[in-house]
Amino acid sequence: AQSVSQHNHHVILSEAASLELGCNYSYGGTVNLFWYVQYPGQHLQLLLKYFSGDPLVKGIKGFEAEFIKSKFSFNLRKPSVQWSDTAEYFCAVNAGNMLTFGGGTRLMVKP
Amino acid sequence: DTAVSQTPKYLVTQMGNDKSIKCEQNLGHDTMYWYKQDSKKFLKIMFSYNNKELIINETVPNRFSPKSPDKAHLNLHINSLELGDSAVYFCASSQGQGGIQYFGAGTRLSVL
Numbered sequence: 225a226q227s228v229s230q231h232n233h234h235v236i237l238s239e240a241a242s243l244e245l246g247c248n249y250s251y252g253g254t255v256n257l258f259w260y261v262q263y264p265g266q267h268l269q270l271l272l273k274y275f276s277g278d279p280l281v282k283g284i285k286g287f288e289a290e291f292i293k294s295k296f297s298f299n300l301r302k303p304s305v306q307w308s309d310t311a312e313y314f315c316a317v318n319a320g321n322m323l324t325f326g327g328g329t330r331l332m333v334k335p
Numbered sequence: 336d337t338a339v340s341q342t343p344k345y346l347v348t349q350m351g352n353d354k355s356i357k358c359e360q361n362l363g364h365d366t367m368y369w370y371k372q373d374s375k376k377f378l379k380i381m382f383s384y385n386n387k388e389l390i391i392n393e394t395v396p397n398r399f400s401p402k403s404p405d406k407a408h409l410n411l412h413i414n415s416l417e418l419g420d421s422a423v424y425f426c427a428s429s430q431g432q433g434g435i436q437y438f439g440a441g442t443r444l445s446v447l
Contacts (some may be wrong), residue, residue, distance in 0.1 A: 256433055266391075267425065268438040312376055321432035322391060323368075325378040 226251040226319050230326035237305050238334050245300040245329050247315030256318040257298040259289055262328075263311045272298075274298065285309070307335045338362050341426050341439040348416055349447055356411045356442045358426030364388075366438065367409035368427040369401060375409070384409055385432060416446045 231246040249255065257274040272283025279291040289300045297314060310333045315326040339360045348354055368391075369381040372386045382401045383391035389401070399447065413420060426439040 235377045258435070260438075267428075267440045268378075270435055270437075273435060314378065318433050322380065322383070323436060324380075330376070330380070 226255075226324050228315055228317050228324050228326035230313075230329050231313055232329045233327065234280075234332070236332045236334065239307055240304050241333075242301070243302040243305050243309075243331070245313055245315075245331070246280060246297045247300065247326055249296050249298070249315075249317040251296075251317060251319040253319060257291060258291075258299050258316040258318070258323075258324075259283065259287070259298075260314045260316060261311045262314065264295075268314065276295075279303070287290045305331075305333050307333045309333050339426055339428055339437050339439040341424075341442050343442060344440060345443050345445075346433075347445045347447065350416055352416050353412070353414045353421075355413070355426055355445070356426075356444075358409045358439060359412070360426075360428040361409055362428055362430075362437060364428040364430045364434075364437075366394060366429045366432055367403065367406075367408055367411065368429075368435070370425040370427065372423040372425060372441070374422070382409075382411075383432070384437070389425060413444075416444075417419070418446050420444060421446045439441050 228249045259271040260268040274281045274291045283290045311331045343374045366385045368383045372378045381395050384403045387403045400412045423441045425441045427436040429436045
């Protein structure tokens with residue numbers, strides 16, 4: 225069965241710091257990859273996705289992610305975080321038509 | 336217009352009761368899902384329906400029964416509620432089983 229690991233459970237940053245959240249998955253076949261964000265008290269929203277093509281994908285709010293097939297990774301990055309980025313971030317992998325989520329990373333950005 | 340809407344948003348009930356959560360999507364999608372998010376924010380799929388047919392049924396107690404009267408609706412009925420059922424339940428929909436999933440706002444269920 226496929227699995228998704230997010231290495232950082234809690235991340236605390238100051239505003240303007242750079243962000244990188246790790247995501248690794250275990251599945252040998254073709255995958256679709258996603259990052260979702262959940263702001264406090266809200267539903268999940270899609271940040272960005274990778275289906276095929278350029279492995280560096282850009283999403284909303286200045287986020288980007290890089291798919292490295294050889295490492296089974298899809299790490300999320302943002303060069304300069306803002307207080308409003310405080311949220312829970314979920315990596316998800318769709319393989320075999322089932323979306324599997326990682327455990328989430330809680331990001332807190334201090335003003 | 337809300338794309339994926341769930342009702343109710345909050346549900347507080349006693350152990351042993353039966354309750355339902357409704358979900359509707361107006362995106363024209365053919366696939367709908369129910370997820371459970373526990374207190375540690377871990378999200379796990381429970382069910383998936385494609386064109387009103389059950390296609391994913393993860394290890395979920397028989398007390399949980401999904402019902403899809405049409406492609407735009409997927410309701411979740413829970414019998415004999417237990418304390419461990421307390422969680423946030425999210426509905427989602429997508430076009431095709433591999434498509435981007437759009438989530439509802441969630442239903443916070445508290446079983447006392």
